[in-house]
Amino acid sequence: MAEENRSFTDESTNLEPESKNxxxxxxxxxxxxxxxxxxxxxxxxxxxxxxxxxxxxxxxxxxxxxxxxxxxxxxxxxxxxxxxxxxxxxxxxxxxxxxxxxxxxxxxxxASDYFPIMYEKAVFLIQKGKAFVDDLTAEEIKEYRGDYNTPGKESPYRNRSIEENLRLFTEMKEGKYQDGEKTLRAKIDMASPNINMRDPILYRVSHMSHHNTGDEWCIYPMYDFAHxxxxxxxxxxxxxxxxxxxxxxxxxxxxxxxxxxxxxxxxxxxxxxxxxxxxxxxxxxxxxxxxxxxxxxxxxxxxxxxxxxxxxxxxxxxxxxxxxxxxxxxxxxxxxxxxxxxxxxxxxxxxxxxxxxxxxxxxxxxxxx
CATH class of the missing domain: 3.40.50.620 (HUPs)
Structure with a gap:
């Protein structure tokens, strides 16, 4: 238990160091x-x-x-x-x-300070063949993902060309699509036992004003990509x-x-x-x-x-x-x-x-x- 109870030394807390956690x-x-x-x-x-x-x-x-x-x-x-x-x-x-x-x-x-970098990295993943633009709805993505007992199915849009994915992602950024109409997904493994690795969504379309960037962006990164x-x-x-x-x-x-x-x-x-x-x-x-x-x-x-x-x-x-x-x-x-x-x-x-x-x-x- 000594390892669990170790905490932090700070002038404001007056806590003495114990065994390390x-x-x-x-x-x-x-x-x-x-x-x-x-x-x-x-x-x-x-x-x-x-x-x-x-x-x-x-x-x-x-x-x-x-x-x-x-x-x-x-x-x-x-x-x-x-x-x-x-x-x-x-x-x-x-x-x-x-x-x-x-x-x-x-x-x-x-995080919004890094939106330009995140967008660049998303483009980089597309260029590497590691991400694709998907047209499946949220309900269809959930259905295709499977569950803990069933492997997922690949999206029919998974094998789009790099050129097409780059064009579509640019159009997403330019506001040509409605909320939920398209997403950018990672290309990983739809049969992974870890459901988080089954081609997770990286970007979604959301025409919402942001408290820090205003209306500059209409696509936003998912937490698991941004963090x-x-x-x-x-x-x-x-x-x-x-x-x-x-x-x-x-x-x-x-x-x-x-x-x-x-x-x-x-x-x-x-x-x-x-x-x-x-x-x-x-x-x-x-x-x-x-x-x-x-x-x-x-x-x-x-x-x-x-x-x-x-x-x-x-x-x-x-x-x-x-x-x-x-x-x-x-x-x-x-x-x-x-x-x-x-x-x-x-x-x-x-x-x-x-x-x-x-x-x-x-x-x-x-x-x-």
Whole structure:
């Protein structure tokens, strides 16, 4: 258990180093073997909601690793889906990251900063014969993909010529097609046991205004295509993400390899932070906000970072909670009482303790003497 409970040393958290966790062991191996020379990490949220307690783990993990190895830490917004993203969320996320003490200095980026590079890499894949423009609908793509017991079927458009694919992809960019009419797909293996590798979609048509680029683009990259490119362009050495991306790692590696980036990042997965008896999923919190069940993203009943800050939680108490929750590959839940314990222990060091009677009742003692 000592390996799981290792956390991060930082001036704002006052945490002492313990035995190294499995991520640090991987990094030590990479440094020893000369695979990397400098450690670079990032926190890559999608700006489609406010951050919650689970995100604090990812922020402090990535920042702590960078600090420990004298590396750098980036804040990057994965804004590849204009339907859900808002500048309001960008501002709130930046505020939360800064409040937690994760200093990204001037290294704040957007996935949309790299849209031209992503487009160039998509064209490059077409030229290599590794991508094709598909006319199948979303329903047909799902049907052709098969399932865990059935191999997929190749699209009838899979063997289009390179010249035709280049022309069609250019026309997609120029806005000649409606949403969903065409997609750009990778040409990998429709019989792969990993469904993520069955000719995944790389680009889709979406005539939506983007919070950062406006109406400049009408095609947008899929997350699984954009994310490894962002990491590679920024020179990220270790891409730390939660366990649900473990099955996506082969596609991450495929994109980096086929796009021929000279210094491929290494993706490492860790278990999410789950807290008992509270709602942490961003989409669930969003529904509570939209249905007016709670009074906004900072409602004290929530465990968003904004809500915890409003309730009086300190960044040191959240850092201690993350530390005690541990870093491992095994999924587990932390009891809410542990979070309460952390804030009590932190306030003991900072605030005086008082006793108070909030609603006193007057008593008359008749037989005092």
């Amino acid at each position: 499995f991520i640090e062991n991987f990094i030590d191996e990479d440094l020893k073997e000369g695979k990397v020379k400098e450690i670079k990490t990032r926190f890559p949220p999608e700006p489609n909601g406010y951050l919650h307690i689970g995100h604090a783990k990812s922020i402090l993990l990535n920042y702590g690793i960078a600090q420990e190895y004298n590396g750098t830490f980036n804040l990057r917004f994965d804004d590849t889906n204009p339907v859900k993203e808002k500048t309001e969320f960008v501002d709130s996320i930046r505020k939360d990251v800064e409040w937690l003490g994760a200093d990204f200095e001037n290294r704040m980026f957007f 490894p490119i962002e990491d590679a362009v920024e020179g990220i050495s270790h891409s730390l993400c939660t366990l649900e991306f473990e099955d996506h790692r082969p596609l991450y590696d495929w994109v980096v390899q086929e796009c021929e980036f000279p210094f491929p990042p290494r993706q490492i997965e860790f278990a999410k932070l789950y807290l008992t008896n509270v709602v942490t999923g961003k989409r669930y919190i969003k529904k509570l906000v939209e249905d007016k069940i709670v009074d906004g993203w900072d409602d004290p009943r929530l465990v968003t970072i904004a809500a915890l800050r409003r309730r009086g939680y300190t960044k040191e108490s959240l850092a201690q909670f993350v530390k005690l929750s541990g870093i491992s590959k095994a999924q587990s839940s932390s009891d809410y009482s542990l979070l309460e314990y952390c804030i009590r222990e932190d306030l003991k060091l900072k605030k005086p303790r008082y006793m108070a009677i909030l609603d006193p009742i007057k008593l008359v003692i008749d037989n005092y003497e």
